[in-house]
Amino acid sequence: MDLKVLVSFLNDFASLSLAESWDNVGLLVEPSPPHVVNTLFLTNDLTEEVMEEALQKKADLVLSYHPPIFKPLKRITWQTWKERLVIRALENRVGIYSPHTAYDAAPHGVNTWLAKGLGACTTVPLHSSATSNYPTKGGHRIEFSSHSAENLETVLSRLRETPGVSLVATLPARVDGEEQTRVSLNCTQHALLQVVALLSQNTPLYEKTEIMSLQKPLLADTGMGRLCTLKESVAVSVLIERMKSHLRLPHVRLAIGAGKSLESEVKVVALCAGSGTSVLQGTEADLYLTGEMSHHDVLDAVAKGITVILCEHSNSERGFLLELQMLLATHLENKIQVIVSERDRDPLQVA
Numbered sequence: 461m462d463l464k465v466l467v468s469f470l471n472d473f474a475s476l477s478l479a480e481s482w483d484n485v486g487l488l489v490e491p492s493p494p495h496v497v498n499t500l501f502l503t504n505d506l507t508e509e510v511m512e513e514a515l516q517k518k519a520d521l522v523l524s525y526h527p528p529i530f531k532p533l534k535r536i537t538w539q540t541w542k543e544r545l546v547i548r549a550l551e552n553r554v555g556i557y558s559p560h561t562a563y564d565a566a567p568h569g570v571n572t573w574l575a576k577g578l579g580a581c582t583t584v585p586l587h588s589s590a591t592s593n594y595p596t597k598g599g600h601r602i603e604f605s606s607h608s609a610e611n612l613e614t615v616l617s618r619l620r621e622t623p624g625v626s627l628v629a630t631l632p633a634r635v636d637g638e639e640q641t642r643v644s645l646n647c648t649q650h651a652l653l654q655v656v657a658l659l660s661q662n663t664p665l666y667e668k669t670e671i672m673s674l675q676k677p678l679l680a681d682t683g684m685g686r687l688c689t690l691k692e693s694v695a696v697s698v699l700i701e702r703m704k705s706h707l708r709l710p711h712v713r714l715a716i717g718a719g720k721s722l723e724s725e726v727k728v729v730a731l732c733a734g735s736g737t738s739v740l741q742g743t744e745a746d747l748y749l750t751g752e753m754s755h756h757d758v759l760d761a762v763a764k765g766i767t768v769i770l771c772e773h774s775n776s777e778r779g780f781l782l783e784l785q786m787l788l789a790t791h792l793e794n795k796i797q798v799i800v801s802e803r804d805r806d807p808l809q810v811a
């Protein structure tokens with residue numbers, strides 16, 4: 461399968477517009493075209509050890525959940541491991557694609573997979589994503605009426621030249637018994653001031669100007685983190701065993717909430733794969749489940765009576781790759797081989 465076709469399939473599988481604005485997602489390293497992908501290699505983290513495995517297994521594209529390139533690279537030398545990854549990839553004609561927070565937000569993504577370990581429950585995102593295909597550029601809608609066709613043409617041509625303005629419609633309208641033209645446009649915050657200034661210069665001609673703030677509708681099942689309400693509440697100790705089995709881990713780290721014990725009942729769990737503090741903060745729940753939190757953030761949660769389970773950053777994400785392997789293989793009708801790294805692992809272990 462051609463790389464371009466595969467990348468557009470991957471972008472459809474989970475839209476990159478769901479990713480956080482600070483993130484660095486999508487195709488990060490591209491060998492010169494045409495590039496045919498027979499083997500897609502999945503990993504949570506692309507370390508040099510994992511890259512070696514990908515080359516041994518003749519991968520044509522590596523899908524690395526975490527972006528191996530995040531900060532801009534000013535040079536590509538043999539000095540640092542990130543630069544060496546890019547060199548190894550290009551010299552061996554291997555592409556690198558990273559979905560990261562787009563998979564966190566997706567309804568069939570990492571957080572939904574993590575929630576499956578809790579047992580039967582209903583889940584909603586802690587922070588819902590806004591829909592991306594809402595037909596608007598900019599955050600404001602301006603509507604006004606004009607009764608001077610000649611002057612309107614001049615104003616419209618000025619508006620068309622203003623950056624951040626997109627005209628939506630010019631329609632005939634009857635205002636107070638008079639034939640007028642009703643104009644609708646969308647614009648950015650910055651352009652809003654310019655549009656208002658332009659209209660006020662021509663005041664008597666423009667009437668019934670309305671300015672509306674546009675908000676994109678939120679998606680019900682897409683977004684960061686998940687708030688999970690268990691169908692039947694269970695003891696903390698039971699939940700620990702469920703998560704260990706779901707994550708295939710011998711240990712998790714546990715902080716019991718103030719006044720609680722291993723026997724305390726858990727009904728509501730707030731979870732976030734990876735590093736959850738910013739997403740979980742302020743959420744009311746019996747238990748927080750995430751990969752990592754700082755000492756002081758754990759103390760804050762515990763003081764509120766919230767029990768915290770930490771399973772190390774990538775251990776809260778990696779298991780999704782096996783589900784992803786099946787999803788991609790099915791959706792791609794087994795046209796390419798999809799394999800999961802065997803060497804990818806969390807760098808921390810209990811010694």
Ligand SMILES: [Zn+2]
Pocket residue numbers: 526733734735773774777
């Ligand atoms: Zn992560």
